[in-house]
Structure formats: structure tokens, C-alpha cells
């Protein structure tokens with residue numbers, strides 16, 4: 001009897017081990033491309049496909065289709081918001097904007113890779129706000145989020161417009177920010193509620209451009225916000241990008257023309273890493289730190305930026321073709337912060353040249 005019972009036990013144990021191996025083995029063998037869903041302490045959902053990133057701007061996972069936000073980095077690149085413009089009694093311009101904060105949206109930053117973002121007007125970065133020096137900027141700020149938020153602008157303004165101590169409550173709280181645009185340059189704006197790091201890295205930031213009264217020379221203008229994505233909230237970025245979507249401009253090159261002035265407003269919003277940088281291939285650029293001076297401080301192919309450091313880059317390409325631009329901090333470029341300028345031969349310019357020549 002005893003030996004029979006032992007045999008049955010051994011048989012059951014063997015069957016159990018056998019089934020366990022069969023059940024577990026596929027998991028081990030598929031570990032490289034295993035889908036992972038993270039739920040953080042604050043209830044955020046992060047899902048990854050575990051596949052190599054090859055981003056194309058589409059929503060590929062049906063269950064997220066309805067809740068994911070729309071963001072097109074190519075559209076963002078050259079989209080400037082001048083607000084509703086009217087004239088004040090003293091003859092100066094008033095520019096009115098409405099900015100709505102939210103903190104429960106999901107963004108597919110790469111196929112199968114989802115990130116809970118907090119947004120100004122539904123995108124990361126928020127809209128690029130643009131005014132001329134001396135204009136009155138009036139922003140109706142509405143906080144539709146579940147947490148407190150504010151808008152803090154870098155620049156010159158009264159203390160009560162600084163967006164630090166005047167916390168705007170959740171669920172529809174409102175505040176009117178009003179100040180004179182200045183100084184000339186490129187500045188970030190971001191939420192300034194504690195814990196600040198979280199409110200920034202989730203996406204509550206954008207760019208504020210103040211144009212000089214005497215306009216800059218005409219150019220093909222664009223905005224690049226250098227940012228990082230900390231997918232698992234361990235205080236380290238897992239992806240890096242220019243304008244949020246890793247590798248986007250490598251897969252969708254930015255088309256520009258030879259012999260045409262290109263002006264890039266670049267703002268570094270990467271947290272956690274002490275520096276970021278930008279290297280341009282096949283060319284050098286004039287660099288204006290913070291965009292506050294009309295004389296460039298450097299003619300270079302490489303700038304290094306700490307948190308919220310920013311500036312204006314100006315350059316022209318002589319030769320057509322494909323040119324990379326990327327972080328020369330190679331870790332960042334390999335994790336998404338890399339793009340391509342596709343420089344088209346500007347035939348019009350050639351015709352003009354030959355016209356002048358004859």
C-alpha cells in the first residue's frame with residue numbers, strides 16, 4: 001500500500017513538473033518580445049510590445065485607439081500659435097490664448113508603447129505660443145485635470161503671473177495669466193506644481209517665442225523640444241526624442257531646401273540626465289543662446305544644453321542630400337533622439353543665380 005501511494009505521488013509530481021515546464025517554456029522562449037504592462041503607484045498604465053522600436057505614426061493596438069491622443073511631430077515642428085489678436089486702446093497688440101491642462105491621457109509614443117501623458121491642449125509638448133516683444137499676452141488657463149497645475153513662463157513678468165504660488169485647482173480651476181511679452185528670445189513654459197519633476201516629465205511643457213519688433217530675416221522656421229520618456233518611473237529616461245516621438249524624424253525626414261535660411265528654436269526639456277546636446281551633420285550653424293541677442297555667440301556644429309537651456313540655430317545647406325542631426329551623447333541618439341534633414345536642391349535659387357549671371 002505504502003509503495004503504491006508513493007508511486008502515485010511520484011507520478012503526480014512528475015506530471016505537475018512536466019506541465020509546469022510546458023507552461024513556462026514558451027514564456028522563457030518569448031521573453032525577448034514579451035509584452036509588458038506596467039501599472040504604477042499612481043494608477044498609470046504603460047504597455048510595451050517589447051519589440052524593437054520602428055515608429056510610424058499610427059495607433060496599432062485597438063483597445064487603446066479611442067483613448068490615445070493625436071500628435072503629429074511633423075505638424076508640431078512648424079506650427080506657431082499667435083493667438084486671437086486685437087488692438088488695445090494704446091494701440092499695442094493683445095494676443096489671447098486658451099490653454100487647457102489634462103492629466104489622464106495615453107499617448108502611443110511608438111507602436112505598442114504607451115505612456116500616460118499630462119498635456120497642455122492635448123499634446124506633448126503643448127502648443128508653441130508666439131508673440132512680438134511688447135505685445136500683451138493673455139492666457140485663459142483651465143485645469144481639467146485631476147491634479148493641481150499651473151503655467152510658469154520663463155521670461156519677465158510680475159510675481160503673481162509666475163505660476164508658482166497661485167495653484168490652479170483640479171476639475172476645472174481657472175486662472176488668467178497676463179503679461180507683456182519679453183524679452184526677445186525662445187523660452188520654455190511648464191507646470192510648476194510639486195512634485196515638479198513629475199509634472200514636467202509627464203509632458204506639461206511647451207515653447208514660448210518672443211519675436212523682436214524688427215523682424216528676423218525670413219527663414220524656414222521650426223521648433224525642436226528635446227525630451228525624454230521615463231516609461232517605468234524609475235527616474236531614468238528609457239527613450240529620448242526631438243518632439244516626443246523617438247526616431248520620428250529619422251523615419252520621416254524634415255524636408256528643407258538648399259540656399260534657404262533654416263531657423264530652429266531648440267529647447268532642452270530632458271530631466272534626470274544633466275546634459276543634452278545637438279550635433280548637425282555636413283554643416284555648422286550660428287547659435288544664439290536663449291535667442292536674446294542678435295549677434296550669434298558661436299558658429300559650431302555642436303551645442304550642449306542643461307535643463308531648460310535653449311537657443312536659436314541658423315544655417316543654410318549648400319549641398320542637397322540627407323544629413324543627420326542628433327544628440328552626440330550616443331546613448332540618447334540610440335534611444336531615439338536622432339533625425340534627418342532631407343535637403344532638396346533649390347532649383348529656383350539656381351534659376352535666379354543664372355539670371356543674375358547672364
Ligand SMILES: [Cu+2]
Pocket residue numbers: 148149150191192193199204
Ligand atoms: Cu502640473
